[in-house]
Amino acid sequence: MADREMRAVYAQTLVDLGALDPRICVVEADLARATGTGPFAKAYPERFVNVGVAEANLVGVASGLSATGKKPFAATFACFASRRAYDQFFLSANYAGLNVTLVGTDPGVTAAFNGGTHMPLEDLALMRAVPGLAIVEPSDPVSLEAAVRIAAASDGCTYLRLQRKSAPELYPAGEHFELGKAKLLRQGKDLLIVALGALMVSEAKKAAELLAADGLEATVLDLFSLAPIDRAAIVKYASASGRVVSCENHRVTGGLGSAIAEILAEEGVRAKLRRVGVGADQFGEVGTQDWLADHFKLSAPHIAAAAKSLF
Amino acid sequence: MTRSVPTAAAGQAELKELASRAKAIRIGCLESIAALGIGHIGGSMSVVEALAALYFRHLRLDPADAKAPDRDMFVLSKGHAGPALYAALVEKGYLKRELLSTLNKGGTHLPSHADRKLTPGVDMSTGSLGQGFSAAAGIALGLRMEGPRPDGSLRRCYAIIGDGESDEGQVWEAAAFSAHYKLDNFIAFTDCNKFQIDGSTDSVMGLRDLAGKWEAFGWKAIKVDGHDLAALDGAILEARAVQGKPVMIVLDTVKAKGIPAFEGKAESHNAAFVAADLEACLKAMEAEEATRG
Structure with a gap:
């Protein structure tokens, strides 16, 4: 089956969801070009937030948005999402019982030319230690779309581990996915x-x-x-x-x-x-x-x- | 449904009422800490008047509906002052007074640090310093996305941070963010009680010109005596009128205000405080009131 760019699927799914649910927001930390959420920013500029190079504040602002009833999708490289903003995600989002989807992009060796400093090889271990947190790593564009929809429908927090580059479709469009089902x-x-x-x-x-x-x-x-x-x-x-x-x-x-x-x-x-x-x-x-x-x-x-x- | 809040300065009657509320918050807080025997007395006492001014003049709330969708929101970013917040929530009618004696006891709804899941009326869980302020900025943005109330008033977010807390980098990330997004529905306070755990703020990590820093970050900064209710009321009114930028009200306060044995001492941050100490405080308050006539 065809290859599709994963980040394009991520962004398009958020654009689609954003049309149906005004609570969906996107929060970026100066990596919107990498995450590819430009289409969301264009479609819903008032619900697109860029905090600059400030990952602690990325998660803090997302948590605050959630406290007002929004459903934020906050994204940064997985190394920063986990290692740098862990206490913020742990406490302000998860402990506080809010609804934040934290997207960690470029996991593991997919960080490639950014090298060892940017290579998250411990984010899953850290996230597994957070009580009640859903941790999802989709394998193809179809399961990625499902993962974003599941996160948007959830009342709790999700860590979405996202490989941005193209991946082949493994599943037919519309395949059903659920948390905890391999x-x-x-x-x-x-x-x-x-x-x-x-x-x-x-x-x-x-x-x-x-x-x-x-x-x-x-x-x-x-x-x-x-x-x-x-x-x-x-x-x-x-x-x-x-x-x-x-x-x-x-x-x-x-x-x-x-x-x-x-x-x-x-x-x-x-x-x-x-x-x-x-x-x-x-x-x-x-x-x-x-x-x-x-x-x-x-x-x-x-x-x-x-x-x-x-x- | 919430009701509107005053737009004119507090008169003598209102100030007398505020002073009475502040006294009740101070005593309620100290009673709860005395019931346990230890607690964050210093930083709780220094924010009492700010809490009184917020909860009894400026926060638009409905105590009968803690989650009223049109309410203002408040974040106690210096979450260790939770006991003062709980006393304010009791005074406002969110919580039953009996709860105060459960502070920090197993299974309580009143943990040392503010917790939105446990305590009705608490809008954000805080305690890891700097985080609440950042969340408050997100709340202000979220409230602005909702737009004004039908009567045209802004839904606001208020927050209190500490001067020691201002060592945290996340405070300054949120400072830049709030100014960039022109969050004029965000009014914050820095409780400058001049002490942090290891000593005076000057000796541990000097903050230099704090008001100047906030101005440099693009905020409106207002300096005020944090125990002067009329001045506090005036500063918040001034802040509510500011457009196009967030406002930081820098409070000049005394750590452990109202506890003679601890006033202005770093050791008051988290200290033993028992029934006898409470008695001494109540006597000192009475003596001070008698002096003032």
């Missing part, structure tokens, strides 16, 4: 691969092809939401094969792999787990996305190798 992309008896986000779902699918060529049949889940997490699907398919590979564009500490390890242990599932992600002792680096994905062993051949090591 999508089964492929079913196989030998192992379970759980992937999160556009980059890793794409690599996981390719890895499943590589494994199939070697006679190993993998089940592949597109997790969609890390919190709430689809516990039932993970338990079901992990129990069936006893072998699990988690795939995250994130450090292996505290994110998807950790969440799966918790579930397997708590549910007493007898399964071995390999966590594909950036190493626990590694910071991000600069390079092309492809180079970084290979360097940090996130790409399909590395996923396949991790899978084989379970046998």
